[in-house]
Amino acid sequence: MSSVAPPVTSSGPTLIASAGSPRAAGDGRRISLVRPWMRWTLVAAGIYNLAWGGFAILAPRLSFEMIGMELPRYLEFWQCIGMIVGVYGIGYLAAATDPIRHWPVTLVGLLGKVFGPIGFAEALWSGKLPLAFGWNIITNDLIWWVPFTAILIAAWRARGVSGD
Numbered sequence: 001m002s003s004v005a006p007p008v009t010s011s012g013p014t015l016i017a018s019a020g021s022p023r024a025a026g027d028g029r030r031i032s033l034v035r036p037w038m039r040w041t042l043v044a045a046g047i048y049n050l051a052w053g054g055f056a057i058l059a060p061r062l063s064f065e066m067i068g069m070e071l072p073r074y075l076e077f078w079q080c081i082g083m084i085v086g087v088y089g090i091g092y093l094a095a096a097t098d099p100i101r102h103w104p105v106t107l108v109g110l111l112g113k114v115f116g117p118i119g120f121a122e123a124l125w126s127g128k129l130p131l132a133f134g135w136n137i138i139t140n141d142l143i144w145w146v147p148f149t150a151i152l153i154a155a156w157r158a159r160g161v162s163g164d
Contacts, residue, residue, distance in 0.1 A: 033100060033154040033155075033157055033158050034098065034099055034100050034154070035154070037147070038096075038099040038100075038147075038150075038151050038154065039096045039097075039099060040096075041144075041147040041148075041151070042092045042093070042095050042096035042099055042106070042151075043092070043093060043096045045089070045092040045109070045144060045148075046089045046090065046091075046092035046093035046096065047089065047093075048089070048139075049085050049086060049088045049089030049092060050086050050089035050090070051089075052082070052085055052086075052139075052140065053082040053083060053084070053085035053086025053087075053088075053089060054082070054086060055082070056078055056079060056081060056082025056085065057079045057082040057083060057086070060075040060076075060078045060079050060082070061075065063078070063136070064078075067130065067132040067133060067135070068132070069130060069132070069133065085140070088109055088112070091105045091108075091109070092105065092106075092109060099151050099154075099155070100151075100154060100155045100158045103151065103152055103155035106148050106151050106152055106155075107152055109144070109148060110144070110145070110148040110149065110152065112141075113140070113141040113142075113144050113145060113148065114141075114145070116137065116140065116141045117137045117141050117142065120133070120134060120136075120137050
């Protein structure tokens, strides 16, 4: 039996009924700590990723030209990265429908947003990428660390409350 989440209100956490779930808490309900900002964060991340991905696919040279960087030999790899980023955007939009239930999408996104800057740091340290390329890291990764982490903490707490 599937459950349908009620509309989000600004009055507090959403209570999602899931009486048919074999893993539901004793009172037949799963308490979710979904807040409106969680949904809006994932919608914003989804739109941003779709836009950035589309930009990388449709104008692959522009990112490099804007920072005066030499073009890579195979721009198709940059376009492929744009495709991957765009696909994440679709995932974030799907996760926005129920951020607590779809926490694995947020986890995978956060992992990419942590490992990306680590890779950039290595490339910067070895001289393979210029510091100016780091603007991508700020907007693509760093600004999402806190809200994505907060969503994952809420999902973890919801599991404890519901007995899942």
